[in-house]
Amino acid sequence: MQTLINAFSFFGHHLDLFRDKTIAHLAISFASIGVALAIAIPLGVWLGHLHRGSFFAINVSNIGRALPSLAVISIAIGIVGIGFANTMVALVILAAPVMLTNAYVAVDQVDTNAVQAARAMGMRPWQVLMRVELPLAVPLIFAGIRTATVYVVATATLATFAGGGGLGDIIVNEATYGSAGVVAGALAITVLAFAIDGLLAVVQRAVTPRPLRHLARRASAAATVREPLPPLPAPPQ
Numbered sequence: 001m002q003t004l005i006n007a008f009s010f011f012g013h014h015l016d017l018f019r020d021k022t023i024a025h026l027a028i029s030f031a032s033i034g035v036a037l038a039i040a041i042p043l044g045v046w047l048g049h050l051h052r053g054s055f056f057a058i059n060v061s062n063i064g065r066a067l068p069s070l071a072v073i074s075i076a077i078g079i080v081g082i083g084f085a086n087t088m089v090a091l092v093i094l095a096a097p098v099m100l101t102n103a104y105v106a107v108d109q110v111d112t113n114a115v116q117a118a119r120a121m122g123m124r125p126w127q128v129l130m131r132v133e134l135p136l137a138v139p140l141i142f143a144g145i146r147t148a149t150v151y152v153v154a155t156a157t158l159a160t161f162a163g164g165g166g167l168g169d170i171i172v173n174e175a176t177y178g179s180a181g182v183v184a185g186a187l188a189i190t191v192l193a194f195a196i197d198g199l200l201a202v203v204q205r206a207v208t209p210r211p212l213r214h215l216a217r218r219a220s221a222a223a224t225v226r227e228p229l230p231p232l233p234a235p236p237q
Contacts (some may be wrong), residue, residue, distance in 0.1 A: 006180035007187060014181075017170070018188055025166035025192070028084060029156045032091035033149055041141065047128050048137070052069030057104040069155050073162045087156070087164035089188040094155055096150035102144025106137035139208045146200040153193045167192075197199025 011018060047053035072090040080086050110133045118132045160168035170177055170185035177185070 003183055004177055007183035010177070010180040011184045011188070018167075018184075021074060021165070021167045021185075022188065022192065024164075025153070025156055025159075025168075025189075028087055028091070028159050028164050028166055029149075029153045031084075032156075033095055033145075034090045035088065036092045036095035036099055036148060036152075037145065039092070040099035041103050041145075043143075044100040045107050045129070045134070045137075048104040048107025049133060051163050052107055053104065054108070057101050061097040061101040061162075064093055067093060069094055070158055070161065073110045077162060082163040084164055086162040087159040090158070090162075091156060095152050098148040098151065099141075099144045101223075102147075103137070103141050106140035106144075107133050135209055139204065142204045142207055146177060146197065146204055149200060150193050150197050153196055154189065156203045157189055160200075 006096050013197075030168075044057065047057060072093055073086060074087045077088045080089060114132055114136065115128055118128045123131065156164075156166050157168035157171060159166045160172050167185050167189050171182050174182050
């Protein structure tokens with residue numbers, strides 16, 4: 001308990017340090033998310049629209065999740081050296097598979113009746129994608145972005161091993177900051193990850209079309225498990 005109290009005290013006495021490290025942490029995180037978005041979302045949407053590449057999307061996701069981020073950083077040191085780019089490569093490899101899989105599944109599983117109705121109205125393929133498939137796929141696509149973002153923010157702590165900076169500098173440097181600094185750094189990353197997840201949850205709700213919100217609410221209500229009623233007493237003999 002005393003260590004936790006000391007951690008809060010350390011945080012209060014080193015606000016400038018945490019501000020600078022948080023800015024560096026967010027910079028590497030959002031740069032990685034931006035690159036992953038540019039690569040994974042268009043590819044996933046395109047494959048989902050064509051209804052092809054499920055094997056590719058699923059296996060890329062599995063491989064990306066199986067690769068240890070620290071191992072990727074270590075390998076990248078020999079290729080791109082130490083610094084910002086090294087960490088960004090590792091975090092992109094972590095984030096892109098999640099986005100790719102969600103984007104593919106979101107577009108691929110759009111209601112076929114809606115797609116066929118759009119085609120019957122004379123819409124061209126790109127119009128079907130932009131006006132029908134993407135609006136219906138937005139919630140699941142954004143869920144992938146939200147999950148990947150939290151992954152990246154939490155994992156960006158490893159950037160310190162490649163000279164990428166961030167809050168990880170405080171956690172691994174117990175000799176300088178002490179155990180109170182280590183705990184304070186870990187708490188800062190935890191709060192930051194939860195805050196970003198909450199913010200993205202609000203954004204996800206905002207970008208979800210209102211009819212889909214109602215459908216999700218009804219599905220959630222229908223899936224609620226109620227306790228079974230007690231059996232009726234047996235009739236008197």
